[in-house]
Amino acid sequence: MAAREATVRVWDAAVRCAHWLLAATATSAYFVPAVPLDTHRALGYAALAAAVFRVSWGFIGSANARFANFVPCVPALTAYLCAMGRRREPRMLGHNPAGAVMILLLLGLVLTLGASGWMITQPAWRDWRLLEDVHLLAAHALMLAAALHVLGVMYTSLRHRENLLLAMFTGLKRRE
């Protein structure tokens, strides 16, 4: 009981389910070849659905899920990065400003991949070779961004002595 009182729910079930569905499907789509297309396409559209859901949830979800509550303005981001440089950045219960920017990038890349993947498969766009380059570039950028994202999670976990990975499963973090 005491342990439960010492924690607070920060991520609702929808945030956690969407996150792990998005991470699993987007990573698998990257490694599953596009020929034959079926499995790649199914994984890619599942990732796209998770990303579209997460973006919508960012407007109607619980407090910590809302973009309005975690997307930083430029001065707030700069102040946080400067504080990081001095190793004085505050612990945050929701996403920190640097993590928030990475989250927008990850979601944007998955949306780009879903849209470009769909366009590649439409007869109307078949001759647009540029789309294939965009799709491939976005896929590599997604994997690079995801690796940086995981490093950021590890860094912040060590810095504030808490397990952010576990929190993305349980939804719980210790109180301030």
Ligand code: HEM
């Ligand atoms: C392509 C792979 C991935 C994508 C697209 C992705 C995307 C995201 C997104 C969109 C969020 C925001 C969560 C929300 O508010 O809904 C997030 C947060 C998070 N992700 Fe990932 N993620 C990926 C891989 C991973 C992996 C492999 C891990 C394991 C270490 C991980 C751990 C976390 C954690 C711990 C958070 C919460 C960060 C915080 O406390 O602020 N992610 N991720």
Ligand code: HEM
């Ligand atoms: C997060 C989602 C996605 C990721 C990470 C991803 C990643 C990739 C990668 C790495 C390739 C090159 C691999 C290869 O040629 O075997 C590729 C190719 C391709 N993807 Fe995706 N993809 C995603 C979503 C989609 C979706 C939703 C579609 C829609 C049908 C799609 C359709 C294609 C097609 C048609 C190709 C072959 C392009 C070409 O001819 O060069 N992808 N994708």
